[in-house]
Amino acid sequence: xxxxxxxxxxxxxxxxxxxxxxxxxxxxxxxxxxxxxxxxxxxxxxxxxxxxxxxxxxxxxxxxxxxxxxxxxxxxxxxxxxxxxxxxxxxxxxxxxxxxxxxxxxxxxxxxxxxxxxxxxxxxxxxxxxxxxxxxxxxxxxxxxxxxxxxxxxxxxxxxxxxxxxxxxxxxxxxxxxxxxxxxxxxxxxxxxxxxxxxxxxxxxxxxxxxxxxxxxxxxxxxxxxxxxxxxxxxxxxxxxxxxxxxxxxxxxxxxxxxxxxxxxxxxxxxxxxxxxxxxxxxxxxxxxxxxxxxxxxxxxxxxxxxxxxxxxxxxxxxxxxxxxxxxxxxxxxxxxxxxxxxxxxxxxxxxxxxxxxxxxxxxxxxxxxxxxxxxxxxxxxxxxxxxxxxxxxxxxxxxxxxxxxxxxxxxxxxxxxxxxxxxxxxxxxxxxxxxxxxxxxxxxxxxxxxxxxxxxxxxxxxxxxxxxxxxxxxxxxxxxxxxxxxxxxxxxxxxxxxxxxxxxxxxxxxxxxxxxxxxxxxxxxxxxxxxxxxxxxxxxxxxxxxxxxxxxxxxxxxxxxxxxxxxxxxxxxxxxxxxxxxxxxxxxxxxxxxxxxxxxxxxxxxxxxxxxxxxxxxxxxxxxxxxxxxxxxxxxxxxxxxxxxxxxxxxxxxxxxxxxxxxxxxxxxxxxxxxxxxxxxxxxxxxxxxxxxxxxxxxxxxxxxxxxxxxxxxxxxxxxxxxxxxxxxxxxxxxxxxxxxxxxxxxxxxxxxxxxxxxxxxxxxxxxxxxxxxxxxxxxxxxxxxxxxxxxxxxxxxxxxxxxxxxxxxxxxxxxxxxxxxxxxxxxxxxxxxxxxxxxxxxxxxxxxxxxxxxxxxxxxxxxxxxxxxxxxxxxxxxxxxxx
Amino acid sequence: xxxxxxxxxxxxxxxxxxxxxxxxxxxxxxxxxxxxxxxxxxxxxxxxxxxxxxxxxxxxxxxxxxxxxxxxxxxxxxxxxxxxxxxxxxxxxxxxxxxxxxxxxxxxxxx
Numbered sequence: 003x004x005x006x007x008x009x010x011x012x013x014x015x016x017x018x019x020x021x022x023x024x025x026x027x028x029x030x031x032x033x034x035x036x037x038x039x040x041x042x043x044x045x046x047x048x049x050x051x052x053x054x055x056x057x058x059x060x061x062x063x064x065x066x067x068x069x070x071x072x073x074x075x076x077x078x079x080x081x082x083x084x085x086x087x088x089x090x091x092x093x094x095x096x097x098x099x100x101x102x103x104x105x106x107x108x109x110x111x112x113x114x115x116x117x118x119x120x121x122x123x124x125x126x127x128x129x130x131x132x133x134x135x136x137x138x139x140x141x142x143x144x145x146x147x148x149x150x151x152x153x154x155x156x157x158x159x160x161x162x163x164x165x166x167x168x169x170x171x172x173x174x175x176x177x178x179x180x181x182x183x184x185x186x187x188x189x190x191x192x193x194x195x196x197x198x199x200x201x202x203x204x205x206x207x208x209x210x211x212x213x214x215x216x217x218x219x220x221x222x223x224x225x226x227x228x229x230x231x232x233x234x235x236x237x238x239x240x241x242x243x244x245x246x247x248x249x250x251x252x253x254x255x256x257x258x259x260x261x262x263x264x265x266x267x268x269x270x271x272x273x274x275x276x277x278x279x280x281x282x283x284x285x286x287x288x289x290x291x292x293x294x295x296x297x298x299x300x301x302x303x304x305x306x307x308x309x310x311x312x313x314x315x316x317x318x319x320x321x322x323x324x325x326x327x328x329x330x331x332x333x334x335x336x337x338x339x340x341x342x343x344x345x346x347x348x349x350x351x352x353x354x355x356x357x358x359x360x361x362x363x364x365x366x367x368x369x370x371x372x373x374x375x376x377x378x379x380x381x382x383x384x385x386x387x388x389x390x391x392x393x394x395x396x397x398x399x400x401x402x403x404x405x406x407x408x409x410x411x412x413x414x415x416x417x418x419x420x421x422x423x424x425x426x427x428x429x430x431x432x433x434x435x436x437x438x439x440x441x442x443x444x445x446x447x448x449x450x451x452x453x454x455x456x457x458x459x460x461x462x463x464x465x466x467x468x469x470x471x472x473x474x475x476x477x478x479x480x481x482x483x484x485x486x487x488x489x490x491x492x493x494x495x496x497x498x499x500x501x502x503x504x505x506x507x508x509x510x511x512x513x514x515x516x517x518x519x520x521x522x523x524x525x526x527x528x529x530x531x532x533x534x535x536x537x538x539x540x541x542x543x544x545x546x547x548x549x550x551x552x553x554x555x556x557x558x559x560x561x562x563x564x565x566x567x568x569x570x571x572x573x574x575x576x577x578x579x580x581x582x583x584x585x586x587x588x589x590x591x592x593x594x595x596x597x598x599x600x601x602x603x604x605x606x607x608x609x610x611x612x613x614x615x616x617x618x619x620x621x622x623x624x625x626x627x628x629x630x631x632x633x634x635x636x637x638x639x640x641x642x643x644x645x646x647x648x649x650x651x652x653x654x655x656x657x658x659x660x661x662x663x664x665x666x667x668x669x670x671x672x673x674x675x676x677x678x679x680x681x682x683x684x685x686x687x688x689x690x691x692x693x694x695x696x697x698x699x700x701x702x703x704x705x706x707x708x709x710x711x712x713x714x715x716x717x718x719x720x721x722x723x724x725x726x727x728x729x730x731x732x733x734x735x736x737x738x739x740x741x742x743x744x745x746x747x748x749x750x751x752x753x754x755x756x757x758x759x760x761x762x763x764x765x766x767x768x769x770x771x772x773x774x775x776x777x778x779x780x781x782x783x784x785x786x787x788x789x790x791x792x793x794x795x796x797x798x799x800x801x802x803x804x805x806x807x808x809x810x811x812x813x814x815x816x817x818x819x820x821x822x823x824x825x826x827x828x829x830x831x832x833x834x835x836x837x838x839x840x841x842x843x844x845x846x847x848x849x850x851x852x853x854x855x856x857x858x859x860x861x862x863x864x865x866x867x868x869x870x871x872x873x874x875x876x877x878x879x880x881x882x883x884x885x886x887x
Numbered sequence: 888x889x890x891x892x893x894x895x896x897x898x899x900x901x902x903x904x905x906x907x908x909x910x911x912x913x914x915x916x917x918x919x920x921x922x923x924x925x926x927x928x929x930x931x932x933x934x935x936x937x938x939x940x941x942x943x944x945x946x947x948x949x950x951x952x953x954x955x956x957x958x959x960x961x962x963x964x965x966x967x968x969x970x971x972x973x974x975x976x977x978x979x980x981x982x983x984x985x986x987x988x989x990x991x992x993x994x995x996x997x998x
């Protein structure tokens with residue numbers, strides 16, 4: 003159609019005008035020639051005819067202009083001219099341009115990286131069809147109004163019944179995790195770090211997830227091997243991303259499967275923090291996980307159920323209508339307890355750990371935005387100072403007819419070029435930084451895997467903020483340019499007052515203020531970390547190994563389990579280099595928690611909350627092994643485990659709580675049974691390094707408990723790291739294929755402090771970046787300032803001022819700016835410290851040093867950044883200065 | 888001879904140029920301006936500011952095509968000729984104009 007054709011031709015002409023220009027020139031010439039001929043025909047001579055032709059034609063340039071307007075698109079034309087001009091003008095000041103680009107790239111990159119994490123963990127919806135329709139079912143026990151226990155595990159039987167009569171869902175799916183999966187393929191056995199997940203046969207269909215290769219699980223031919231779908235990263239890591247993986251026969255935990263497909267890279271199941279390596283049919287669960295059978299024990303709480311809710315059904319209503327659940331609740335419930343089913347949306351995935359990450363990530367995002375603002379202010383300072391020094395150029399352009407709009411467009415073009423370059427560098431930096439940040443994320447006892455990388459959302463974010471910051475930073479010089487007083491500027495031959503321009507200095511002050519906030523944040527987090535690291539844990543962390551074995555995953559049951567544990571324990575005890583070893587139901591500093599009620603028969607009635615204590619089931623010589631001090635009484639012995647009398651130990655807090663001043667030794671406490679108190683031990687940090695003192699009860703851990711998993715604590719002579727090899731070998735002796743996790747205590751401590759470490763490292767990085775940006779812009783600013791005042795300083799020197807006076811005059815300027823900035827930044831920092839209180843430990847604003855040190859750092863950086871300018875001022879030769887001025 | 892110049896709207900100028908090229912055959916811009924002035928007895932005075940943009944518009948729409956040739960006096964000139972799609976467009980535009988003119992006439996008569 004003609005209109006479209008015209009538009010396209012106009013675009014083409016705007017971008018490649020040379021041919022059209024040549025044609026235009028030729029046509030005008032032709033026209034003039036014809037006119038000339040006419041006049042000659044009327045009797046004029048050549049010369050006169052030429053002039054007459056010109057006059058008759060009218061303005062040549064105007065005619066050309068109107069033709070150009072018709073021929074191409076005006077704004078595109080301008081852009082074509084503006085962009086190379088902007089590039090040239092940026093290249094004329096390479097230092098400033100490079101500094102601006104790097105500052106922007108840093109700000110954009112850091113913020114994009116943090117955003118990628120923030121988005122991936124907190125915001126991004128699942129990569130399934132209509133994630134907003136998905137609901138997870140969650141069972142909870144309420145005591146009165148308080149939620150006592152909750153879990154997403156439900157009986158398989160409920161899933162079967164729901165599938166038959168959905169009630170409120172259009173579809174339901176079920177899944178259960180497989181934590182320990184050993185993959186046997188290509189004659190190799192590998193432990194799958196991401197584990198696996200058993201899924202119902204309609205899992206992928208209901209979620210709307212299509213295979214990247216092959217097919218997903220659906221009705222498979224029962225004659226052949228059971229189907230398995232590989233997770234995307236497992237396919238890349240273990241099968242080289244090769245299509246030949248499809249159809250290959252593998253074994254998971256000795257059960258045979260055939261790979262039928264690969265999941266898309268964006269799909270990681272429904273649980274945030276899990277990236278399963280393999281998806282297996284639920285029907286195959288007992289084959290690959292022999293310690294239990296979901297299908298056989300249908301009423302066990304063993305699967306998670308997710309459904310697509312019917313449109314228009316509210317969650318609360320849905321929960322009530324799920325009457326099928328009542329068939330599974332324990333009736334009657336004691337006291338005011340209620341067992342209910344809740345229905346919750348999971349648009350961005352199920353997660354226990356999201357809460358753990360939500361707060362630090364939000365804080366990080368705030369810090370990142372601060373850094374971005376600093377970068378923005380930095381670029382504004384740089385460009386603003388440059389614009390001031392380009393005043394004469396701008397004024398001339400305005401004088402020959404450039405309107406304000408045109409000048410603004412030109413500055414916008416410069417800003418956009420900066421945005422494009424900085425955005426690209428920033429995106430690359432963000433990609434690297436995201437990976438680094440992932441390794442720093444606070445981990446729990448089971449590693450949380452995130453499959454986060456720079457995706458479309460992050461890139462859009464990156465582009466958006468780089469455009470935004472570049473435009474904002476570029477608008478400042480544009481505003482200044484637009485406000486120039488033409489005649490005054492033309493008359494004034496001075497290069498332009500960049501260094502003393504108010505707006506430029508305002509940005510410098512903003513930079514100082516924000517930098518102060520970041521530096522204070524970093525010193526506070528660093529101090530928190532140091533204090534936490536130095537806390538007395540109450541046990542000997544320097545000589546302790548913690549290990550976990552999982553014989554249940556290898557089919558061990560009943561008496562086999564007992565034999566296995568005995569064999570392992572014997573070997574452990576006999577190892578040279580091992581001072582003591584014990585078993586335990588829980589690991590120290592593992593962030594797990596088992597509480598129970600403790601009462602003293604015959605003692606005073608305590609209120610509900612106070613009756614709760616942590617209960618630890620531990621093996622013989624637990625206190626000797628861990629180094630927890632026994633204040634009174636004795637350690638547990640092997641006899642205690644076999645004996646008739648049940649014994650227990652209380653920590654000091656529990657003793658005080660339940661017995662007050664009386665002596666607890668020999669008395670009885672009752673929890674799940676009656677125990678005689680045989681020891682009082684020192685309090686220690688059991689779950690996290692930040693623990694407050696809590697009451698704890700220790701009881702012996704019966705070895706024959708039929709549990710498929712056991713923890714061991716091992717005390718070593720020397721550094722525990724050196725003993726890992728020997729201990730692992732000892733544990734693997736009876737059966738090398740039993741899954742084993744072992745690490746020195748130090749690793750658990752570090753993990754417990756991983757959030758603090760993350761915050762400290764990042765805030766220090768941000769603070770360092772902010773200070774670097776600050777010194778660069780102050781350096782530039784002061785150099786301008788000195789250059790502008792060359793004459794004045796020359797006069798001073800000529801009149802007898804000495805060098806140090808001059809130096810002081812120069813340094814006084816930025817110090818004054820810094821002072822204002824610090825005054826502005828301190829209240830913000832103080833407010834921020836109050837808001838972020840829960841991240842801090844033992845650090846308060848009451849200690850004057852907390853604020854004095856960061857302020858001192860900022861002042862020092864300011865002074866150092868301006869030393870070169872001060873130095874240059876002192877080198878000014880008064881004679882030359884006076885002559886030039 | 889009326890001395891006022893008739894101001895033309897863009898669309899009608901396009902129509903006139905198309906019609907002129909359809910009836911007169913290929914013309915160069917100068918010749919076209921001269922012929923139009925002749926035919927309309929001079930009230931239609933086109934300066935370069937309006938004629939050339941019109942020619943460019945029509946050429947970009949594909950309704951006319953320009954080609955460099957020699958005039959009788961052996962000068963270079965770009966001759967414009969109407970194309971097939973231009974002829975079709977001419978018909979459509981002419982019809983539209985007639986309808987519009989008829990309607991305006993009728994309204995003017997009635998008031």
